[in-house]
Amino acid sequence: MSDSTQDSAPIGAQSVSGAGKKRWYVVHAYSGMEKSVQRALTERITRAGMQDQFGQILVPTEEVVDMKNGHKSVTERRFFPGYVLVEMEMTDETWHLVKNTSKVTGFIGGKSNRPTPLPQHEVDALVRQMQEGVEKPRPKVLYEVGEMVRIKEGPFTDFNGNVEEVNYEKSRVRVSVTIFGRATPVELEFGQLEKV
Numbered sequence: 734m735s736d737s738t739q740d741s742a743p744i745g746a747q748s749v750s751g752a753g754k755k756r757w758y759v760v761h762a763y764s765g766m767e768k769s770v771q772r773a774l775t776e777r778i779t780r781a782g783m784q785d786q787f788g789q790i791l792v793p794t795e796e797v798v799d800m801k802n803g804h805k806s807v808t809e810r811r812f813f814p815g816y817v818l819v820e821m822e823m824t825d826e827t828w829h830l831v832k833n834t835s836k837v838t839g840f841i842g843g844k845s846n847r848p849t850p851l852p853q854h855e856v857d858a859l860v861r862q863m864q865e866g867v868e869k870p871r872p873k874v875l876y877e878v879g880e881m882v883r884i885k886e887g888p889f890t891d892f893n894g895n896v897e898e899v900n901y902e903k904s905r906v907r908v909s910v911t912i913f914g915r916a917t918p919v920e921l922e923f924g925q926l927e928k929v
Protein backbone atom coordinates (compact mmCIF):
# COMPACT_ATOMS: atom_id res chain seq x y z
CA MET A 734 0.00 0.00 0.00
CA SER A 735 1.51 3.37 -0.98
CA ASP A 736 1.64 6.35 1.37
CA SER A 737 -1.01 8.26 -0.60
CA THR A 738 -3.48 5.36 -0.31
CA GLN A 739 -2.89 5.02 3.38
CA ASP A 740 -4.15 8.57 3.98
CA SER A 741 -7.55 7.66 2.53
CA ALA A 742 -7.81 4.42 4.53
CA PRO A 743 -10.78 4.33 6.91
CA ILE A 744 -8.85 4.66 10.11
CA GLY A 745 -5.27 3.82 9.34
CA ALA A 746 -3.96 0.70 11.00
CA GLN A 747 -5.36 0.83 14.51
CA SER A 748 -2.89 0.45 17.31
CA VAL A 749 -3.03 -2.80 19.24
CA SER A 750 -4.17 -0.93 22.37
CA GLY A 751 -7.24 0.37 20.45
CA ALA A 752 -8.19 -3.10 19.24
CA GLY A 753 -11.01 -4.95 20.97
CA LYS A 754 -13.16 -1.83 21.32
CA LYS A 755 -16.44 -2.27 19.44
CA ARG A 756 -18.52 0.82 18.72
CA TRP A 757 -21.86 1.31 16.97
CA TYR A 758 -21.95 2.73 13.45
CA VAL A 759 -24.87 3.64 11.18
CA VAL A 760 -24.77 2.05 7.74
CA HIS A 761 -26.92 3.39 4.91
CA ALA A 762 -28.63 0.69 2.85
CA TYR A 763 -31.16 0.66 0.03
CA SER A 764 -34.60 1.41 1.49
CA GLY A 765 -36.57 -1.77 2.07
CA MET A 766 -33.40 -3.89 1.95
CA GLU A 767 -32.34 -3.50 5.60
CA LYS A 768 -33.03 -7.14 6.56
CA SER A 769 -31.28 -8.34 3.40
CA VAL A 770 -28.22 -6.24 4.29
CA GLN A 771 -28.33 -7.62 7.85
CA ARG A 772 -28.26 -11.21 6.51
CA ALA A 773 -25.56 -10.43 3.92
CA LEU A 774 -23.31 -8.79 6.53
CA THR A 775 -23.72 -11.74 8.89
CA GLU A 776 -22.79 -14.19 6.11
CA ARG A 777 -19.80 -12.15 4.95
CA ILE A 778 -18.49 -11.76 8.51
CA THR A 779 -18.72 -15.52 9.05
CA ARG A 780 -17.05 -16.32 5.70
CA ALA A 781 -14.21 -13.88 6.46
CA GLY A 782 -13.80 -15.32 9.98
CA MET A 783 -14.13 -11.84 11.52
CA GLN A 784 -16.81 -12.64 14.15
CA ASP A 785 -14.55 -11.38 16.95
CA GLN A 786 -14.43 -7.91 15.36
CA PHE A 787 -18.20 -7.56 15.02
CA GLY A 788 -21.01 -7.54 17.56
CA GLN A 789 -24.71 -7.15 16.85
CA ILE A 790 -26.25 -5.99 13.58
CA LEU A 791 -29.60 -4.31 14.20
CA VAL A 792 -32.44 -3.11 11.99
CA PRO A 793 -34.36 -0.81 14.39
CA THR A 794 -38.02 -1.89 14.19
CA GLU A 795 -41.14 -1.88 16.32
CA GLU A 796 -44.33 -3.88 16.10
CA VAL A 797 -47.52 -1.99 15.25
CA VAL A 798 -51.11 -3.19 15.45
CA ASP A 799 -53.44 -2.51 12.54
CA MET A 800 -57.18 -3.22 12.64
CA LYS A 801 -58.78 -4.37 9.36
CA ASN A 802 -62.31 -5.74 9.14
CA GLY A 803 -62.33 -6.34 12.89
CA HIS A 804 -59.12 -8.41 12.81
CA LYS A 805 -55.91 -7.34 14.49
CA SER A 806 -52.77 -7.74 12.46
CA VAL A 807 -49.33 -7.09 13.88
CA THR A 808 -46.72 -5.79 11.45
CA GLU A 809 -43.18 -4.53 11.75
CA ARG A 810 -42.35 -0.90 11.11
CA ARG A 811 -38.83 0.42 10.74
CA PHE A 812 -37.80 3.42 12.86
CA PHE A 813 -35.24 4.50 10.28
CA PRO A 814 -35.94 3.10 6.81
CA GLY A 815 -32.69 2.65 4.91
CA TYR A 816 -30.43 2.37 7.96
CA VAL A 817 -28.76 -0.55 9.76
CA LEU A 818 -26.80 -0.33 13.03
CA VAL A 819 -23.57 -2.31 13.14
CA GLU A 820 -21.48 -2.92 16.26
CA MET A 821 -17.87 -3.34 15.14
CA GLU A 822 -14.22 -2.54 15.62
CA MET A 823 -13.33 0.03 12.97
CA THR A 824 -10.31 -1.20 11.02
CA ASP A 825 -9.41 -1.11 7.33
CA GLU A 826 -10.61 -4.69 6.90
CA THR A 827 -13.94 -4.30 8.73
CA TRP A 828 -14.65 -0.98 6.96
CA HIS A 829 -14.09 -2.60 3.55
CA LEU A 830 -16.15 -5.67 4.45
CA VAL A 831 -19.18 -3.52 5.37
CA LYS A 832 -18.72 -0.94 2.60
CA ASN A 833 -18.43 -3.60 -0.12
CA THR A 834 -21.54 -5.51 0.97
CA SER A 835 -24.32 -5.66 -1.60
CA LYS A 836 -27.06 -2.98 -1.15
CA VAL A 837 -24.87 -0.90 1.24
CA THR A 838 -24.19 2.66 0.11
CA GLY A 839 -21.85 3.62 2.95
CA PHE A 840 -21.50 4.78 6.53
CA ILE A 841 -23.30 7.79 8.02
CA GLY A 842 -21.55 10.50 10.02
CA GLY A 843 -18.01 11.81 9.90
CA LYS A 844 -16.07 11.54 6.66
CA SER A 845 -16.90 8.77 4.20
CA ASN A 846 -13.66 6.99 5.03
CA ARG A 847 -13.71 7.83 8.78
CA PRO A 848 -17.26 7.31 10.10
CA THR A 849 -18.22 8.65 13.51
CA PRO A 850 -19.59 6.07 15.98
CA LEU A 851 -22.99 6.57 17.61
CA PRO A 852 -22.96 7.58 21.29
CA GLN A 853 -23.81 4.57 23.48
CA HIS A 854 -26.76 6.34 25.15
CA GLU A 855 -28.48 6.74 21.73
CA VAL A 856 -28.03 3.04 20.99
CA ASP A 857 -29.39 2.14 24.45
CA ALA A 858 -32.46 4.34 23.85
CA LEU A 859 -33.10 2.65 20.47
CA VAL A 860 -32.76 -0.84 21.92
CA ARG A 861 -35.13 0.12 24.76
CA GLN A 862 -37.65 1.51 22.24
CA MET A 863 -37.42 -1.70 20.17
CA GLN A 864 -37.99 -3.84 23.29
CA GLU A 865 -41.06 -1.78 24.31
CA GLY A 866 -42.48 -2.24 20.80
CA VAL A 867 -42.17 -6.03 21.08
CA GLU A 868 -43.66 -6.19 24.57
CA LYS A 869 -46.54 -3.85 23.79
CA PRO A 870 -47.15 -3.18 20.07
CA ARG A 871 -48.35 0.32 19.27
CA PRO A 872 -51.31 1.06 17.04
CA LYS A 873 -50.40 1.97 13.48
CA VAL A 874 -52.49 5.16 13.58
CA LEU A 875 -52.51 7.38 16.66
CA TYR A 876 -55.62 9.41 17.44
CA GLU A 877 -55.83 12.51 19.64
CA VAL A 878 -58.76 13.89 21.63
CA GLY A 879 -60.50 16.66 19.68
CA GLU A 880 -59.31 15.36 16.31
CA MET A 881 -61.82 15.11 13.44
CA VAL A 882 -62.30 11.60 12.01
CA ARG A 883 -64.53 9.90 9.41
CA ILE A 884 -66.24 6.60 10.13
CA LYS A 885 -65.61 4.13 7.31
CA GLU A 886 -67.36 0.97 8.63
CA GLY A 887 -70.51 0.10 10.52
CA PRO A 888 -73.94 1.74 10.86
CA PHE A 889 -72.45 5.27 10.91
CA THR A 890 -70.40 4.91 7.72
CA ASP A 891 -69.43 8.27 6.15
CA PHE A 892 -70.33 10.24 9.30
CA ASN A 893 -67.70 12.64 10.64
CA GLY A 894 -67.09 13.14 14.33
CA ASN A 895 -64.70 14.38 16.99
CA VAL A 896 -62.57 12.03 19.07
CA GLU A 897 -63.63 12.23 22.73
CA GLU A 898 -61.57 9.41 24.21
CA VAL A 899 -58.87 7.00 23.03
CA ASN A 900 -58.28 3.59 24.63
CA TYR A 901 -55.03 2.15 23.26
CA GLU A 902 -55.33 -0.94 25.47
CA LYS A 903 -58.51 -2.05 23.67
CA SER A 904 -57.79 -0.29 20.34
CA ARG A 905 -61.06 1.60 20.64
CA VAL A 906 -62.08 5.25 20.23
CA ARG A 907 -65.15 7.11 21.48
CA VAL A 908 -66.31 9.54 18.82
CA SER A 909 -68.97 12.23 19.13
CA VAL A 910 -71.19 12.03 16.03
CA THR A 911 -73.99 14.50 15.28
CA ILE A 912 -77.18 12.58 14.53
CA PHE A 913 -80.43 14.55 13.97
CA GLY A 914 -78.80 17.66 15.40
CA ARG A 915 -77.63 15.91 18.58
CA ALA A 916 -74.10 14.91 19.58
CA THR A 917 -74.08 11.16 20.21
CA PRO A 918 -71.06 9.24 21.55
CA VAL A 919 -70.21 6.14 19.51
CA GLU A 920 -67.54 3.61 20.48
CA LEU A 921 -65.57 2.27 17.51
CA GLU A 922 -62.48 0.21 16.76
CA PHE A 923 -59.40 1.89 15.25
CA GLY A 924 -59.97 0.08 11.95
CA GLN A 925 -63.43 1.62 11.56
CA LEU A 926 -62.02 5.17 11.40
CA GLU A 927 -59.77 7.29 9.27
CA LYS A 928 -58.34 10.75 9.81
CA VAL A 929 -60.05 13.56 7.92
